[in-house]
Amino acid sequence: MSQPTFFQKLYRAPEVDPITGKALSIPVLNPLNKYGRTFHFAWLGFFVAFLSWFAFAPLVHDSLKEDLHLTTADVANSNIAALASTLLVRVIVGPLTDRFGPRWTMAGCLLAGAVPTAFAPLITNANGLIVLRFFIGILGGTFVPCQVWTTAFFDKSVVGRANALAAGWGNAGGGVTFFVMPAVVNGFVSMGYSHHIAWRIAFPSCPLIIIVCTAAAILVFGKDTPNGKWADRAIRQENMRQMYERDGKVTDVPLANFNDYAGPTSGTATPRVMDEKNIHDPAQTSAAIEEADSSIIEAPTVQTAWQAAYSLQTMLVALPYICTFGAELAIEGVISALYQTQAKRIDGEVWSQQLAGNWAAMFGLLNVITRPLGGYIADLIYARTNVAYKKWWLMFLGVMEGIFFVWIGFCPNLPVHHLIGALVGLAIFMEAGNGANFALVPHLNPKHNGVVTGIVGSFGNLGGVIFNLVFRYEGTNYFKALYIIGFVIVAIHVLVCWIPVPGKHGRP
Numbered sequence: 001m002s003q004p005t006f007f008q009k010l011y012r013a014p015e016v017d018p019i020t021g022k023a024l025s026i027p028v029l030n031p032l033n034k035y036g037r038t039f040h041f042a043w044l045g046f047f048v049a050f051l052s053w054f055a056f057a058p059l060v061h062d063s064l065k066e067d068l069h070l071t072t073a074d075v076a077n078s079n080i081a082a083l084a085s086t087l088l089v090r091v092i093v094g095p096l097t098d099r100f101g102p103r104w105t106m107a108g109c110l111l112a113g114a115v116p117t118a119f120a121p122l123i124t125n126a127n128g129l130i131v132l133r134f135f136i137g138i139l140g141g142t143f144v145p146c147q148v149w150t151t152a153f154f155d156k157s158v159v160g161r162a163n164a165l166a167a168g169w170g171n172a173g174g175g176v177t178f179f180v181m182p183a184v185v186n187g188f189v190s191m192g193y194s195h196h197i198a199w200r201i202a203f204p205s206c207p208l209i210i211i212v213c214t215a216a217a218i219l220v221f222g223k224d225t226p227n228g229k230w231a232d233r234a235i236r237q238e239n240m241r242q243m244y245e246r247d248g249k250v251t252d253v254p255l256a257n258f259n260d261y262a263g264p265t266s267g268t269a270t271p272r273v274m275d276e277k278n279i280h281d282p283a284q285t286s287a288a289i290e291e292a293d294s295s296i297i298e299a300p301t302v303q304t305a306w307q308a309a310y311s312l313q314t315m316l317v318a319l320p321y322i323c324t325f326g327a328e329l330a331i332e333g334v335i336s337a338l339y340q341t342q343a344k345r346i347d348g349e350v351w352s353q354q355l356a357g358n359w360a361a362m363f364g365l366l367n368v369i370t371r372p373l374g375g376y377i378a379d380l381i382y383a384r385t386n387v388a389y390k391k392w393w394l395m396f397l398g399v400m401e402g403i404f405f406v407w408i409g410f411c412p413n414l415p416v417h418h419l420i421g422a423l424v425g426l427a428i429f430m431e432a433g434n435g436a437n438f439a440l441v442p443h444l445n446p447k448h449n450g451v452v453t454g455i456v457g458s459f460g461n462l463g464g465v466i467f468n469l470v471f472r473y474e475g476t477n478y479f480k481a482l483y484i485i486g487f488v489i490v491a492i493h494v495l496v497c498w499i500p501v502p503g504k505h506g507r508p
Contacts, residue, residue, distance in 0.1 A: 021226035022155040026162050034223050038153045039166060041222050045106045046146040046170025048214045049139035051207035052117040054177040056133060061337050062353035063185055063199045074126040076472035079333040080465050082133040086140030087461035093141040094454015099299045101230030102145035103222045110215035113139030117208045121200035144454045146170055151442045151449055152225050160439025164375020167438060168367040174332055175364025178357045186354060298447045308448035309455045316499040317437050318459040320398050323489040324433035326463015334471050335360040338478050343416040359420055366427045374435025388501050390440045395497045397433035402489035404429060409483025
């Protein structure tokens with residue numbers, strides 16, 4: 001049978017591993033297929049969370065600052081509150097995802113975050129903004145089920161790009177929010193509403209409705225695992241084991257007898273079973289079953305969750321995520337104000353909230369390309385070497401990111417459009433680092449993937465809090481804050497690069 005082309009893999013039902021049921025390609029153009037549908041729900045759930053989670057950042061410099069009489073410290077404190085709550089939520093959501101599955105956890109995060117979103121019009125002062133943003137930060141927890149969901153559906157050979165694509169496209173919601181929210185507010189202003197009213201009605205009319213509808217669609221049309229319900233996630237391996245143990249080898253029984261999901265070799269809705277793996281070879285089958293068993297997610301106990309959360313291997317990816325996603329969150333909290341300040345100080349131009357928000361949005365929208373690129377290259381490296389080289393790819397990206405931070409920080413007189421170009425270069429390494437990170441995560445502790453994902457994700461928010469504090473205490477001296485952050489990033493990557501990956505020769 002001829003191998004499908006790259007384009008055919010985008011719309012045809014994917015080949016699947018006959019033991020794990022995980023897809024060997026990502027059918028991004030086939031939402032009717034359960035693998036394609038799961039991929040789109042994973043990134044979409046994370047994407048829409050940003051519509052409320054990041055909604056305040058593009059509005060704060062003009063609409064909110066004047067209406068709520070905010071100081072620069074108030075703005076920074078509200079940014080920190082939003083990130084701090086997400087830090088806590090991700091730690092909690094990790095074990096919940098392992099126990100109840102990513103579909104229910106994703107929908108739960110969205111619906112829980114929709115409640116404070118509905119109360120946004122009631123804010124009257126800085127304290128109200130800080131409290132509300134703290135609870136809206138629940139939406140940031142959607143990242144954990146996003147990554148666990150794709151890991152549950154896609155094979156290790158493609159999980160790097162699957163995780164990176166889902167997270168990258170989801171992360172682009174931060175950039176889209178910088179376009180959407182100012183546009184929605186300006187639309188209400190053009191209809192005759194004052195700014196005092198316009199930003200308030202923007203929240204229930206845009207993010208609230210979209211978030212609730214997305215959660216409902218996930219519950220109605222989503223699937224927990226390739227095998228059905230979350231409780232049945234190990235059924236395929238168990239069926240294979242029973243056949244193997246019947247007489248010490250896999251008997252010559254059609255795969256469809258134990259694989260409810262096997263189907264024809266073509267079509268768009270039914271997965272095709274991988275025919276390259278010889279499931280009738282006892283040695284290969286035994287090893288494959290053993291490997292598959294080691295990757296089945298277990299409901300965590302307090303002890304196992306703690307051990308998984310704070311192992312050296314978890315720190316190998318958690319500390320660099322402080323530097324990539326954490327720094328990205330901090331930059332996105334100040335980037336609009338940075339552009340407006342730089343345009344006025346260096347170029348002598350006055351940029352509106354909408355114009356600064358549009359350019360700021362590009363920083364987040366680069367995630368559509370850069371984050372998947374980091375995961376894709378990691379998969380290519382893994383196919384030719386071993387997982388240890390995924391680690392070194394991550395280290396390289398982190399050090400280059402730090403170098404860009406330091407360089408920009410020591411160039412405070414860049415014209416605004418040169419500054420935008422420099423930040424694009426920074427974003428390439430930063431966001432590719434996010435993708436490379438979660439290409440490595442599934443290899444580290446597969447039985448507690450949700451716990452590890454939650455810890456790594458929460459460290460990203462911890463980085464956001466830390467780096468936002470740097471911006472807070474440096475005030476409008478943005479460039480000094482940038483080079484301080486850069487030195488910290490380089491130091492962290494030098495610190496963790498010695499931590500080994502699990503498995504003999506780094507090939508789990």
